[in-house]
Amino acid sequence: MKKTIFYLTCFAIAALSLNSCNKDDDQPTTLDTSDYSSDVVIAWIDLTLKLTKETPGFSPPVTARVYGYSGLALYESVRHGMPGYNSLEGQLTEFDSGTIPAIEEGKEYHWGAVANKTLSVFLQNCFQTASTEHQTMMSDLEAQYEEEFRNEASDAVIDRSIAYGQAVANAILAYADSDGQSECYNSNFPSSYVVPVGEGLWEPTSEANPIPLQPYWGDVRPFMEINIDNLLPVPPPAYSTDPSSDFYIEAMEVYNAVENLTDEQQVIAEFWSDDPGNTATPPGHSYSIMMQVLSDEGADLALTAEVYAKLGIGVHDAFISCWNAKYHYNLVRPITFIHEYIDNTWDIPLATPPFPEYTSGHSVQSGATAQILTDLFGDNYPFVDRTHVDRTDIDGSPRSFNSFYEFADEAAISRLYGGIHYMSAIDIGVEQGKLIGVNINTLQFK
Structure with a gap:
């Protein structure tokens, strides 16, 4: 009997040992x-x-x-x-x-x-x-x-x-x-597009880009139709050269902001410029912020996958929604209007992007990012943005924020400081983005 127990015990130990070596x-x-x-x-x-x-x-x-x-x-x-x-x-x-x-x-x-x-x-x-x-x-x-x-x-x-x-x-x-955009990196400036001509409409701001960027992007398939169908923003102020008109007043606001730019506002304009070729572009900046937050949180793979998906869906739809508005209203850029009607020697800190003005892409995608990250991490979430810490061409010093909404507001107002957008495109753009973020939060991840 003792020998039997002994042999059974040895067999069990051997089996456990084998399992530990070979799952x-x-x-x-x-x-x-x-x-x-x-x-x-x-x-x-x-x-x-x-x-x-x-x-x-x-x-x-x-x-x-x-x-x-x-x-x-x-x-x-x-x-x-x-x-x-x-x-x-x-x-x-x-x-x-x-x-x-x-x-x-x-x-x-x-x-x-x-x-x-x-x-x-x-x-x-x-x-x-x-x-x-x-x-x-x-x-x-x-x-x-x-x-x-x-x-x-x-x-x-x-x-x-x-x-x-x-x-x-x-x-x-x-x-x-299946969205037809598998090689969209080859079609940023399609020669088939005919630029509309008319009073108050977008005009090329440089000889290098007579065709605007991705004029058909508003027709790209969104992840959520509601982000396009129900989110065309209200019209901008009616185009006018009358100095007492709302449009002219907004143009003067851009002009005066640039003419009286402080050193801090210059830093903000450059920090959020995120030009293609020099940076990972504005959506890349949002992803950089996400990556920093996830690292600071010590996030596991599950949380990371959820955040990555939500932000990706939101930012993708933000650009479709914004581009839908841009080419619907096709509004002239501040530099074009100001050169013609206010000051033809006016210079701005940043290069004006080659596409229509309303609404602001920075504002829409930042608003969407802020809403999505707020829904995930809370209203009062302080963080430090180190996206440009290694850059030497600008002051890329880390910038601190008390909430994601605060970052979105700074990213948006940077376009005024850069002489690129009117305030209506900035303010309404942020709200447009936030609504996209709200829609993303209705997806049933759980």
Whole structure:
């Protein structure tokens, strides 16, 4: 009897030892997405910011599209590890049920490895025109995290996770491509567009851009139709050259603001300029803020996926909504009006962007970002924006804010200081963006 117990004990110990060396893949140790670090996603966001800055063609609307669909891809890829969370299938425009492939029930997944593969596949497809050096950076980042994750789970689990990440990325790429904008970085200034001519209408502000940027972007498919159908802002003040008119008074406000610019206002104008080619553009600035907040929070992969998706959807729709308004009203820029009717020697601190004035893109996308982040983290959330800390061409010193609304207001008013927008485009633009953020909050993530 004692020998039997002895042999059974030895057998049990041996079995446990064997299991500790070779995981039984049919009896997984299930971890939720929240059990994983967000480091892999933060690394991909950081690289994406670099890519959008250094890859030709990634204008603000194009950049916002990348962030929108990559955020959706990330969320859908790791959602099965987030108990209580829903797919966004059936909630977004033309994003039908059955779009996202199913997981293998009862099998283990490493959600960090899923996220890594999903973002790698999706972003390498988006940045096909990136330099060879940048293509290598993407491949190396994927390989770095795959090697790290193989130390955390069996090869079978990692291989299954990689396959699932690939499948989800392919599904989102197909969904994204169905909006007809898969190569939108090549069509920022379409020669087919005929610039309307008339009193008070936009005119080119430089010889380099006789065609305005993305004139058809207002027709791009949004994630939420309500962000377009119900959000055309009220008209701007009626165009007039009468010095007593509201329009002329707004133009004088821009003129006087630039003529009396303080050193601090100059810093603000440059800090928020976020010009394509020199920066990751305005939506990139919003993503930089998001990344900093997530890092400060020590956010896990689940929270990061939710925030990334919500902000991406919001910023993407913000640019469609804004561009819909821009080309609906087609309003002349301050520099054109002021040169003709107030002061033909007037100079401004920033270059006027090559597209119509109303509403302000900075204002709309910042308002949407502020509303979404406020809904997630609260009304009184102090943070420090370090987006431009490494720049030497401007004063990129970190800027502190007591709330996300405060950052949005500063980003918006920066366009007055830069001589780029009238106040109505700024104020109404922020409110337009906030309404988009409110709409995003109605999505049933849970």
